Amino acid sequence: MAFFVEGAKNVTELLLSDFNISHLLFTDRYLSEQPDLIERFEGEKIRTTAAELRRIGTFSSNEHALAVADIKPNLPVKIKPGELVLALDDVRDPGNLGTIIRIADWYGIEKILLSPETADLYNPKVLHASMGSFSRISFQYVDLAEKLAGLNLPVYGAFLEGDSLHDFNGQATGILLMGNESKGIRPELHTLISRKLTIPGFGAAESLNVAIATAVFCDNFRRLAN
Amino acid sequence: MAFFVEGAKNVTELLLSDFNISHLLFTDRYLSEQPDLIERFEGEKIRTTAAELRRIGTFSSNEHALAVADIKPNLPVKIKPGELVLALDDVRDPGNLGTIIRIADWYGIEKILLSPETADLYNPKVLHASMGSFSRISFQYVDLAEKLAGLNLPVYGAFLEGDSLHDFNGQATGILLMGNESKGIRPELHTLISRKLTIPGFGAAESLNVAIATAVFCDNFRRLAN
Incomplete structure (x- = not known):
């Protein structure tokens, strides 16, 4: 292919x-x-x-x-100790996926797990929005419930109602899980989440776009790791 | 109109x-x-x-x-002491402008200054991407050089080569200035900038999209203000 x-x-x-x-x-x-x-x-x-x-x-x-x-074969991504890895649960918009890949590359995240319903990595819109960053990242399309359950790593989930990301000072490694544009993270994954985190809001907007939220999470996690 | x-x-x-x-x-x-x-x-x-x-x-x-x-008249935006205001220098993509408006609303920023070459606020793509947030923010299209020079407020500029945003612990109020998608902030505004700040990179991507960068700046500034 x-x-x-x-x-x-x-x-x-x-x-x-x-x-x-x-x-x-x-x-x-x-x-x-x-x-x-x-x-x-x-x-x-x-x-x-x-x-x-x-x-x-x-x-x-x-x-x-x-x-x-x-196209590269869809091989299992192996995660090293101390690594931060992104997981995307049904991020369907190609522009969002491409932008998230560019963000991951900026923040030195080398691996992304994608649910089967997430947009196709090789869609021209994804590749375009990634600005070349797709070539430096390893991807695995996988059943996230199964994969996350087998990892024995902390899983941080992005929610609209969780603990403040600004107050989080735990270990900023493991899995950062972002959900679908309108539905968020699927309920079946909730039990696998170690901690629900939220970007503190100061105004009246109801939410942030998933790519925007991914950037803010990565920035907060990398600040902690330094 | x-x-x-x-x-x-x-x-x-x-x-x-x-x-x-x-x-x-x-x-x-x-x-x-x-x-x-x-x-x-x-x-x-x-x-x-x-x-x-x-x-x-x-x-x-x-x-x-x-x-x-x-359409509202293009009235001068008055800035209160202790307020954080966004200024956009030639952000031309309507999707980016709309997304930035939504981000501003999330972070409680109530005023945005726009250079005359910035996308039209009333473009349907801008309004759509703003997800309703345009209705809660005051805007002024204005010659930024003239406006910023007359304000007597700190102006923080987003650059690819400035001081680390993660190390910044100054007063997170005044003007946050973001530049054009490909050219950044115009040279004629550089002398008006109190401090050049950069989002620390940890990987190989050359840059971040301007809306993404705006979100990361706002998040860092609001974290400081709290």
Whole structure:
């Protein structure tokens, strides 16, 4: 199974990653910007135009490149002691998933567990929103109830009614679990959660977008770990 | 000048706000959900269907309501001592602006200054992403250089290379200035900035989306204020 990525940023990150890339389509402009990366690439190279890239891909404009690579096998993610790992329970919007991947990469989170109903990692909108960060993170689509039950690690769940994240000063490692855009974390996972945490609100908005909330949680956890 | 808002959440928040609303279009479903709000509304009421709302508005589906209201005059925002105010320098993406408005409302920020090149507050995408929070915040489109120079308040600027936000323990009031999606804060504003602050990164992503960064800044500032 193959997927494709578009645009200078994502293609460059893909070329620098351990993905197996079969085809690289590039314009003269991308060649002038990344001559060494293109030179070193060992798959099939196709020189083309921005107009052609636009026809093939999903972007409204793509002046640079498009690459085709193999989807990685869905292998079990192994978690090291002292590591912080994200788990997403049915985050369905591709833009949210891509943004969360970029946030994870900013905060040095290397692994993400995804429930089967979470958006497809290889959806062009996910890859685009991730700004290349998808290439640096390991993913596993998995039954979260089963996976979390077998880990023996603390599981911190993001809720609208939990303990204040600002008061939390426990060990900021283990699993950070974020829920669906409208429904939150599924009830069947609640018994697996060590602690329910909430971003303190100071105004009248009812909630925050799940990608926004993920960033605030990661920031608070990384502040503690330092 | 008028604008319109769509969907149950935004229309309900608009009806609860101090906006001057001229028309309310609603379905039987919205009538059953918000009978009192509709009863109290003194402008022109039009009972209609979801199909009609879809034709009039920008949403792909709208089962509830659409309202037309007057745009508020662009009055000077007055800042109280001890207040935290957001300033946006050319945040051009409507989704980002709407998300930032929702974040501001979550963190109890009541005023936002916007450079003239920032997205239009009354763009349907902005209103939609704000999830009703636009109705609770005061806005001023203004030349930021002139406005900030006249305020005599600390101005904290979000930069990729500044002091760590996690180490900041100054007074978390005054102006929090966020820059354009790709260019950041314009150089002409740099001399007005009291302190450049940066969200500490722990991984390899080059940057964070401006709405994400705004949330992390607000969270850190509100943590300090408490």
